[in-house]
Amino acid sequence: MGEDRHGQTAIVFTSARTADDEEGYSRAARAMEALAAEQPGFRGMESARGADGIGITVSYWANEESAVAWRAHADHRAIREQGRERWYDWYRVTVARVERGYSWTGG
Amino acid sequence: MGEDRHGQTAIVFTSARTADDEEGYSRAARAMEALAAEQPGFRGMESARGADGIGITVSYWANEESAVAWRAHADHRAIREQGRERWYDWYRVTVARVERGYSWTGG
Numbered sequence: 001m002g003e004d005r006h007g008q009t010a011i012v013f014t015s016a017r018t019a020d021d022e023e024g025y026s027r028a029a030r031a032m033e034a035l036a037a038e039q040p041g042f043r044g045m046e047s048a049r050g051a052d053g054i055g056i057t058v059s060y061w062a063n064e065e066s067a068v069a070w071r072a073h074a075d076h077r078a079i080r081e082q083g084r085e086r087w088y089d090w091y092r093v094t095v096a097r098v099e100r101g102y103s104w105t106g107g
Numbered sequence: 108m109g110e111d112r113h114g115q116t117a118i119v120f121t122s123a124r125t126a127d128d129e130e131g132y133s134r135a136a137r138a139m140e141a142l143a144a145e146q147p148g149f150r151g152m153e154s155a156r157g158a159d160g161i162g163i164t165v166s167y168w169a170n171e172e173s174a175v176a177w178r179a180h181a182d183h184r185a186i187r188e189q190g191r192e193r194w195y196d197w198y199r200v201t202v203a204r205v206e207r208g209y210s211w212t213g214g
Contacts, residue, residue, distance in 0.1 A: 097203055
């Protein structure tokens with residue numbers, strides 16, 4: 001939690017789920033998270049999705065190159081196509097460079 | 108959805124809710140969202156919280172100065188104290204500068 005993410009590339013993926021295929025979606029989401037974690041330059045991921053179907057996943061990468069390489073990964077591309085066909089009403093992606101961060105943990 | 112956020116400051120707020128005071132928390136969260144939206148330089152906000160209590164809110168600001176001013180806002184400070192006392196087990200904040208983005212909407 002206290003990682004220094006300065007200089008990392010953060011990818012914010014915001015999406016709205018369709019009502020379809022929760023099982024297939026969950027399986028794919030878990031597989032993609034595991035695959036991302038194996039990629040060079042992966043530095044972390046956090047995710048939340050509410051009952052309204054809106055979800056936000058933020059992944060952190062050592063640098064721009066590793067983030068771009070993940071985007072181009074063949075399995076990631078293939079799952080994105082399924083995502084557009086079945087799982088998402090819309091999504092947006094924001095790429096940002098981390099400047100600083102801080103954290104708090106209750107006592 | 109197709110906003111150009113290049114150069115904006117993104118604040119990623121990731122948090123774990125306690126099980127306490129859902130009503131008070133929801134009320135405060137709505138009030139803070141409305142107050143943020145009135146601040147100079149506010150450019151948008153998106154939020155998701157799952158059943159596990161983990162939430163991510165990303166707010167976007169015209170520049171570093173407006174993001175810092177929001178952090179220092181008296182009402183925001185006061186609510187943060189309540190958050191640490193009652194609503195959060197932990198949280199972390201990541202400040203990043205947006206480089207690019209894209210979006211997709213289903214047909």
